[in-house]
Amino acid sequence: MSKLEKRTITKQSEDFSQWYLDIIREAELAEVAEVRGCGIVRPYGLKIWELIKAELNKRIEDDGVENVYFPSLVPIENLEMEKDHVEGFSPELAVVTHAGGEELTNKLAIRPTSEAAMYKTYAKWIQSYNDLPLRLNQWANIVRWEKRPRPFLRWSEFLWQEGHTVYATEAEAKDEVQKILGIYSDIYKFMSIPAYCGKKSESEKFAGAVETYTVEVMSRDGKAIQGGTSHYLGTNFAEVFDVSYLGADGEKHFGHQNSWGLSWRSVGALIMAHGDDNGLRLPPNVAPIQIVIVPIFKDDAGKTEVLNYAQKLKESLKEYRVKIDDKPNQTPGFKFHYWELKGVPIRLEIGLQEVSGDKVTLFRRDNNTKEIVLTSDLKKRIKELVVEIADNLYQEAAEFSASHIKRIESWDEIDDSQVWFEASWSEDAESEKKLKERFLMVSRELPLGNENKKPNNKKCFITGKEAKHDWLFAKSY
Amino acid sequence: MSKLEKRTITKQSEDFSQWYLDIIREAELAEVAEVRGCGIVRPYGLKIWELIKAELNKRIEDDGVENVYFPSLVPIENLEMEKDHVEGFSPELAVVTHAGGEELTNKLAIRPTSEAAMYKTYAKWIQSYNDLPLRLNQWANIVRWEKRPRPFLRWSEFLWQEGHTVYATEAEAKDEVQKILGIYSDIYKFMSIPAYCGKKSESEKFAGAVETYTVEVMSRDGKAIQGGTSHYLGTNFAEVFDVSYLGADGEKHFGHQNSWGLSWRSVGALIMAHGDDNGLRLPPNVAPIQIVIVPIFKDDAGKTEVLNYAQKLKESLKEYRVKIDDKPNQTPGFKFHYWELKGVPIRLEIGLQEVSGDKVTLFRRDNNTKEIVLTSDLKKRIKELVVEIADNLYQEAAEFSASHIKRIESWDEIDDSQVWFEASWSEDAESEKKLKERFLMVSRELPLGNENKKPNNKKCFITGKEAKHDWLFAKSY
Numbered sequence A, B: 001m002s003k004l005e006k007r008t009i010t011k012q013s014e015d016f017s018q019w020y021l022d023i024i025r026e027a028e029l030a031e032v033a034e035v036r037g038c039g040i041v042r043p044y045g046l047k048i049w050e051l052i053k054a055e056l057n058k059r060i061e062d063d064g065v066e067n068v069y070f071p072s073l074v075p076i077e078n079l080e081m082e083k084d085h086v087e088g089f090s091p092e093l094a095v096v097t098h099a100g101g102e103e104l105t106n107k108l109a110i111r112p113t114s115e116a117a118m119y120k121t122y123a124k125w126i127q128s129y130n131d132l133p134l135r136l137n138q139w140a141n142i143v144r145w146e147k148r149p150r151p152f153l154r155w156s157e158f159l160w161q162e163g164h165t166v167y168a169t170e171a172e173a174k175d176e177v178q179k180i181l182g183i184y185s186d187i188y189k190f191m192s193i194p195a196y197c198g199k200k201s202e203s204e205k206f207a208g209a210v211e212t213y214t215v216e217v218m219s220r221d222g223k224a225i226q227g228g229t230s231h232y233l234g235t236n237f238a239e240v241f242d243v244s245y246l247g248a249d250g251e252k253h254f255g256h257q258n259s260w261g262l263s264w265r266s267v268g269a270l271i272m273a274h275g276d277d278n279g280l281r282l283p284p285n286v287a288p289i290q291i292v293i294v295p296i297f298k299d300d301a302g303k304t305e306v307l308n309y310a311q312k313l314k315e316s317l318k319e320y321r322v323k324i325d326d327k328p329n330q331t332p333g334f335k336f337h338y339w340e341l342k343g344v345p346i347r348l349e350i351g352l353q354e355v356s357g358d359k360v361t362l363f364r365r366d367n368n369t370k371e372i373v374l375t376s377d378l379k380k381r382i383k384e385l386v387v388e389i390a391d392n393l394y395q396e397a398a399e400f401s402a403s404h405i406k407r408i409e410s411w412d413e414i415d416d417s418q419v420w421f422e423a424s425w426s427e428d429a430e431s432e433k434k435l436k437e438r439f440l441m442v443s444r445e446l447p448l449g450n451e452n453k454k455p456n457n458k459k460c461f462i463t464g465k466e467a468k469h470d471w472l473f474a475k476s477y
Helices: A017-025 A041-062 A084-091 A116-127 A170-190 A236-241 A265-274 A303-317 A332-341 A352-357 A376-405 A429-439 B016-026 B043-064 B083-092 B115-125 B170-190 B237-239 B264-273 B303-316 B331-342 B350-358 B376-405 B427-440
Strands: A028-032 A039-040 A073-074 A094-101 A102-110 A132-145 A157-167 A196-199 A212-218 A224-234 A244-246 A252-254 A256-264 A291-295 A320-326 A345-352 A357-365 A369-374 A420-425 A442-447 A469-474 B028-030 B039-040 B074-077 B094-099 B102-112 B134-143 B157-167 B195-201 B210-218 B226-234 B244-246 B252-254 B256-263 B290-297 B323-324 B347-351 B359-364 B369-372 B420-423 B444-447 B471-476
Touching: A017 A265, A017 B350, A039 A041, A041 A084, A041 A132, A041 A157, A041 A170, A041 A265, A116 A132, A116 A157, A116 A236, A132 B134, A157 A170, A170 A196, A170 A212, A170 A256, A196 B420, A212 A265, A212 A291, A212 A376, A212 A442, A212 B244, A224 A236, A224 A265, A236 A256, A252 B210, A256 A265, A265 A376, A291 A303, A291 A332, A303 A320, A303 A345, A303 A352, A320 B083, A332 A345, A345 A352, A345 A376, A345 B252, A345 B471, A352 A357, A357 A376, A369 A376, A442 B226, B016 B264, B039 B043, B043 B134, B043 B170, B043 B264, B094 B210, B115 B134, B157 B170, B170 B210, B170 B226, B170 B264, B170 B471, B210 B264, B210 B376, B210 B444, B226 B237, B226 B264, B237 B256, B237 B303, B252 B420, B256 B264, B264 B376, B290 B303, B290 B331, B303 B323, B303 B350, B303 B376, B331 B347, B347 B350, B350 B359, B359 B376, B427 B444
Parallel strands: A291 A320, A291 A345, B290 B323, B290 B347
Antiparallel strands: A028 A039, A073 A102, A094 A102, A094 B094, A132 A157, A157 A256, A196 A212, A196 A442, A212 A224, A224 A256, A244 A252, A345 A357, A357 A369, A420 A469, A442 A469, B028 B039, B074 B102, B094 B102, B134 B157, B157 B256, B195 B210, B195 B444, B210 B226, B226 B256, B244 B252, B347 B359, B359 B369, B420 B471, B444 B471
16 A cells, blocks of 8 residues: 555546546555456445435435335346336346255346345235335445446446335336436535436436336536435335235225335545645545645654654644645655645644644645635634635536536537437437437436426427437446 | 234243234334245334434444445355354354356355455455455345344345454454454444454354454343444464465465444344333434324314424434324324334323413333423433433343353352353363253353453363353353
């Protein structure tokens, strides 16, 4: 792990994909595992996920959802029960054929998602309308064998939460789909990332769902990242797994089901939404280290004073995640570079000058500016700054996103440089295929606000037929 | 889930194993999954684990350990590298032979523990003595195919934490082994359970370890439950995976490694250490619901007053996990029974009499007694009670455990009713085998305090040869 040469990363403008891989490696977020397509998430990367997870878990528990844990292994025959579901997931399954020294009669898959793992049990738990709604969530590892892995965004194994709920009525279930979408959007706001909420097209929805809603966020190369999805499953799975209840009317009814998930892709989105040529830029909410203190002294001159002062500062900032970097044999410049790369929001530089002046030199990573702060004002200033930095990163990302969505009226306006655009669409599957084949992009979503609005253009930008709504289209990760 | 008949459980004295299964089912902790040997942990059971996990995570993070996540799939050839390790684990492996629609050239096992998954990467991370110590921990699911599953204690899949650390020297590594053992012991104290700390015999140690230390706790049928283990691995794995470092002396040295784990077996131990014929008894620290408020009214007489009063009480007790049980169509008696079964430490009963007298009837589950408390005194009384209840449960368990360990001097004193005893032992593997074959018990541990002490009896209770130390022996789960 020791590395004394300066860590360098490719410029975003040169090669964004390489920039992303470089930052993952040099900021010590993760690395490639021996097992194909899998990653090892290192402490600095995992802590970001744990901070996201804690906030999301609080939000869904406050909303009345309870956590549960089902086995990671699913009988293949359960997965085969819902036709669309098995079609969607069977190419990605990892299959256990032997266990305990014997060949298994019934093969097991490692869960690629847990509908098929849970709903037979749901059928036992739910008897009458009194048992509804049933609202459970699971934090779990998932395996989907990836042909083209990318750190955090697309690994063969990933960590996520998956909510699985059952309601008596369609209306209640659909209300929850939107509520969860709102929570996901808030979680991105918590990361200072604006989220575009909307509905997926028929071809892009979850395998087995009636409707899929999504939060999409923009990377700094203009591409879209699917940040979390909330599905209304209707009675598709309920009919197959017999998730039914005896109604107040004395009749049997099928439950209306939802499932919704957000994974550590969100860490990838965070990196891509805020990072710059110097490395990560983390909003304080999800920064493993919110403040780094770098004591500066030449040889041993002033060492004790400076270190004591640093320690005192750290103790006065107990409500934050603070680290003193007193590693020997590294220059201040080397340390500055390192912590900027790791995206620490606030750096306090302390030399003898600062000690004698009862002040600190404060560097903020969001806009790379320095200011001098009197120690007596420090707590107040930092309290302001954690909000300012979060707001500033949000604003910057919001302006970037808004300015990188073009309006397109016709097929001829699209060229290979196009990354994310809005257009009026006929919602015709064949036309989406054409776009995918020619420009490697598909619809990302029908934005929430456009669902009940007429399109800006009456003619579909691809087919020329009648357009139904204004949609977002983008290249994506 | 709705169930209006009264839930009944077998008496401990009649059939302890059945009592355990009944309580798991009726207190809605977990149930048997479709996949053989696996369990589904329901919200009430999982919350207990989450409370244990949060405390343990805090303890190890405070000690400087960082969390990491490695893939759940391990190349079989890695598992085969350490001879004792593969012998210990290969009979229990679940093997993935196909993934992404293709047969794998290199078969993968789902991690039965992660030494073989992590240490090749450790070898890359560690170059010089500056990189040491390396102290990482992982919260993960584990698969070990069980022939005789038992809820929480022995499922084919379970959740745990596994710490994996590397030190430059044997002394430092061994210090940590003891420190972690102390943390595990504290975690049981947090659950009001006395833990017996000690060293495992050669035949009972972890496959691949030099030394295994354990915390053992006593079930209320007198049997032992292994509650967590802390292993000194020496350089066994380091030599195989080349976990080595360049020392200050310029020479290459192998790292001294530890691994240590505590799983949701601890939930099983909690049930077995405190439960009684009426159900669970939970110490407040790990109770998903610490206080249940049962409003009592006949028909609609007083309903509003009583419910408002209950709500006001709940709001005044915000620092606790409080639930109001206002389910209709259930008698107070039914509810009392239900929450006693679920082990809720404190119950507040509120009827019109309580409302008009500005008081509550308070029931504590640890000793099943009632008291009347004035509302003005309630916060103070509950603050005392959470400590009192925890202490009382601990005392009771400590006295029970101490009084159920017999001292045995010779083989002839053992009979089939013997469950847990202390004896002076020659530490001879053959003699342990004999004990196992005849009485289905093995050594549990050499208690910490006995390591540097002469045995009480010079003669081994089995062989009559020279005894080395006083050991604990027990039947176990």
